[in-house]
Amino acid sequence: MSKIAPSASSLKAILLLILLVFSCTLANAQHIYSITGNVKDDGGNLPGATVYITGTKLITACNATGDFLFANLVPGTYGVVVQMVGYKPLAKSVTVNGQSVKVDFKLETVTNSLQQVVIHAETNWEEHYRIFQKRFLGTTSNASDCKIINPKILHFHFDKETSVLSGSAEEFLIIENQALGYRIKYLLTNFEYNEQTSILKYQGYPSFEEMQPKTDRVAQAWQRNRDKAYKGSVIHFLRAIYNGNVYTSGYEIFKVLNKPLPGEEPDPKKPIFFDRRPVLCDSLVKVVDADFKELSFKDCLFVLNYREQDASELAASGYKIDKPVGGRLPNGQISVVRLLDPSVTIDANGNYSDPGGLLFEGYMAWEQVADMLPLEYGKAE
Missing domain, CATH: 2.60.40.1120 (Carboxypeptidase-like, regulatory domain)
Structure with a gap:
């Protein structure tokens, strides 16, 4: 499970997104x-x-x-x-x-009893669904053009003692993303949102189907939006790490010297300090075999995507990370990457395992289901 959290600069917004994503490198290698x-x-x-x-x-x-x-x-x-x-x-x-x-x-x-549970009327369902929709789809511009076609299959439970909203569905959620041109079937296995801590967790299995554009103009818009969603994403970054072309892919990496630990109360007045010397990609990875590499580092990584700019919606989302103290940096998308395990194994497709071994904050955490792309996307780079 990949774990994604927002900026430490947000007062109450600490969102933890857990996505169950499996390695899938398509047939472009010698051994198939x-x-x-x-x-x-x-x-x-x-x-x-x-x-x-x-x-x-x-x-x-x-x-x-x-x-x-x-x-x-x-x-x-x-x-x-x-x-x-x-x-x-x-x-x-x-x-x-x-x-x-x-x-x-x-x-x-x-079973019939299961079907009865699904259609059973739930107290405050509409309110719970609004929370689910916002957290699950995200708040990017693409989220406004992303719709869950069959929301009524969702059922929720709110625990008043823990302030945790849980959600589940026995069938596939059908999601139409008119911003990217994909129809997604999403098997949701777990959803939890803690209203007190603002911690979010969900797991699932997505499958993608290409939608047919009605006009050439729509097709061109989809391609632009896909490219924007891909560049700066977790998969794009990890593919650059794997291929050893971090800088030419638009990234600079620095070590964070004073990042608070997960669960600590964020202090928006406390600046981030970082080592001004860029981190070399070779110091982060070592070859495991012909197909996998091991990613390992001790400190948090401050990642700047200098080719892409922050979207206007990011500032209000709670995910935005301000530039740290320690040196002049160009404008761009800012993320922080933390290693929760001693190391993770990555492949050429940008996937990693153990899936719970990395935590992302900032821009890479902001893009959620509405900005999700199939693993085939970008492989021709």
Whole structure:
């Protein structure tokens, strides 16, 4: 799970976003493999079940004997999700390392009692949904053009003692992003928002489908918006780290010397100090094998994307990080990256594991589901 938090300069806004994202490097390397499997229920094979690789546009359907195949995959950890009407969706994590993998699924039917729970009227549902929508989709300009088509499948619970709003859905959320031109199926496994601490956590499995633009003008707008969402994103940054082209990708990295620890009360009057000497990318990573690298550092990293500028909405979001004390810097998007584990393993696609090993603040934390792109995007760079 990637953990994302906003700026320490915000008074009360400490948001923690947890996204379940699996490594998926597409077939552009020497060694390629496949994931095969079978889907069944208590009665036997399930032809026609939908299977997809989470975070991508890769999707297929089971054949007449319930079998499926994803070919041309390189080593990595993949999230495989199965869906069929009348059954509970099921997801599994699959690691491909040096050989093809077979994984089987057994689906459970949706019971009448479960359906009754989903449609049961809930107190303050509209209020809870407004909170969910804001936190889940985000507050960027793209979020205003992003709509959840089937919100009524969501059900919420508010714990008055802990001030935590929980949300869940037994079916896929269908999200239409008119800003980026994607239709997203999102299997939400967990959502929690603490109103006292403003801490947000959610987990899920997204699948992307290209929408068809009505005009060339719309297609061009989608491409511009996608490019803007991609550059400066976590995936864009980690791909630059992996490829060793951090500066040419638009980033400068510095060590933060006095960043408060997670959970500490933010002090907006306390400036950030950083080491004026840029961090060399080679000092952050070492090669694990032909497909993976290890990212490790001791201090917080202050990351400046000098090619991209902050959006006007960022200042009011609680995520904005002001320029630190310690030297003159050009304008740009500012983020802080913290390592929560001794190290994380990254791949060429910009994914990392353990997914809970990195915490992002500032601009990289601000972009949420409304700015999410499939992992295929930007691979041609």
